Amino acid sequence: MDSVDFRSDTVTWPTPKMREAMAKAQVGDDVYGEDPTVKALEQLAADKLGKAAGLFVASGTQGNLIAALTHTNRGDEIIMGCDAHTFCWEAGGAAVLGGVTPLPLPTDSLGRMNLAQIEASIRGDDPHWPHSRLITVENSSGGNNGAAIPANYFAAIRQLSDRHQLRVHLDGARLFNAATALSVEAKEIAQHVDSASICLSKGLCAPVGSVLVGDRSFIHQARRYRKLLGGGMRQAGVLAAAGLIALETMSQRLGEDHLKAQRLAQGIATVSGLVIDPSVVQTNMVFFTLADTVPLTAQELVNKVWQTAEIKLGTYGDRKLRAVTHYWIQPDHVDALVNTLKAVLK
Numbered sequence: 388m389d390s391v392d393f394r395s396d397t398v399t400w401p402t403p404k405m406r407e408a409m410a411k412a413q414v415g416d417d418v419y420g421e422d423p424t425v426k427a428l429e430q431l432a433a434d435k436l437g438k439a440a441g442l443f444v445a446s447g448t449q450g451n452l453i454a455a456l457t458h459t460n461r462g463d464e465i466i467m468g469c470d471a472h473t474f475c476w477e478a479g480g481a482a483v484l485g486g487v488t489p490l491p492l493p494t495d496s497l498g499r500m501n502l503a504q505i506e507a508s509i510r511g512d513d514p515h516w517p518h519s520r521l522i523t524v525e526n527s528s529g530g531n532n533g534a535a536i537p538a539n540y541f542a543a544i545r546q547l548s549d550r551h552q553l554r555v556h557l558d559g560a561r562l563f564n565a566a567t568a569l570s571v572e573a574k575e576i577a578q579h580v581d582s583a584s585i586c587l588s589k590g591l592c593a594p595v596g597s598v599l600v601g602d603r604s605f606i607h608q609a610r611r612y613r614k615l616l617g618g619g620m621r622q623a624g625v626l627a628a629a630g631l632i633a634l635e636t637m638s639q640r641l642g643e644d645h646l647k648a649q650r651l652a653q654g655i656a657t658v659s660g661l662v663i664d665p666s667v668v669q670t671n672m673v674f675f676t677l678a679d680t681v682p683l684t685a686q687e688l689v690n691k692v693w694q695t696a697e698i699k700l701g702t703y704g705d706r707k708l709r710a711v712t713h714y715w716i717q718p719d720h721v722d723a724l725v726n727t728l729k730a731v732l733k
């Protein structure tokens with residue numbers, strides 16, 4: 388990459404190996420079901436998550452939307468965390484296109500909804516009420532410092548949803564980060580849900596795409612919704628070729644990103660004017676805030692860091708900032724950021 392960019396792991400460029408595989412990829416018309424590279428990617432994603440089938444989609448947002456449309460009918464309700472990506476950052480797609488309302492519930496510091504509160508929110512059969520149909524969960528939890536939620540929470544969600552005949556979808560945009568942090572296979576988490584979507588284009592470095600997985604009949608219906616949304620892609624094997632490398636090899640190296648995030652959090656803790664608790668950093672996200680005494684806004688600090696060292700950072704509101712580590716961030720970039728923050732805030 389040609390700049391040091393901590394704003395997100397979505398900024399990652401494809402690796403040289405990916406570009407090579409993309410150039411050589413076997414392709415076909417995937418809407419006809421004839422692209423061998425896409426098929427291989429869908430099967431690999433399904434295998435990794437312990438599901439029968441997969442569907443290559445344009446983005447994480449599209450994967451979550453297709454899952455919502457496939458699991459629900461108009462007038463249904465989806466229970467989700469109030470800080471979940473599906474609630475906050477996906478343009479209300481399920482409501483706009485599916486006639487489905489979200490029911491946002493509070494979450495704890497790891498992004499978990501309270502089980503008793505979920506149970507209390509499930510609705511009976513009354514003409515005043517929407518039908519409770521789906522629970523959407525997220526791991527890692529982007530709205531909670533990228534926290535990794537252990538598999539036992541999903542087991543409990545499964546039990547609860549079985550008691551009430553609800554479906555469960557996992558927004559696993561960064562599921563491999565969570566699995567890495569927890570030292571488990573991704574399927575140990577995904578075994579408890581009906582469907583899951585994973586992003587190939589974040590820490591896994593593919594240029595484009597996500598995969599939605601589930602059982603065969605779910606994916607069969609999901610394929611129809613993908614078409615309906617304009618997401619049926621033709622010679623998508625050029626993209627899937629990078630996705631295969633993302634799943635095969637890039638999913639195995641995320642621990643390095645987590646170490647860099649830990650190094651960054653420890654460094655930021657030594658910068659006067661910044662507030663952080665490094666112990667909450669479990670994956671590749673580092674959130675920190677400006678101390679009340681600092682006469683700058685988060686955006687002003689971002690601008691100064693850019694002017695001083697050409698390093699990019701993200702803001703979350705007036706006083707909060709985010710730095711995300713990824714493949715293209717080197718340990719000395721981490722040190723350069725900490726030193727720049729020290730210099731700018733001196």
Ligand SMILES: *Cc1c(COP(=O)(O)O)cnc(C)c1O
Nearest residue numbers: 446447448449472525529558560
């Ligand atoms: C990035 C992200 C998505 C959606 O991904 P896009 O590919 O940007 O649409 C969904 N959920 C979570 C938790 C994410 O971080």
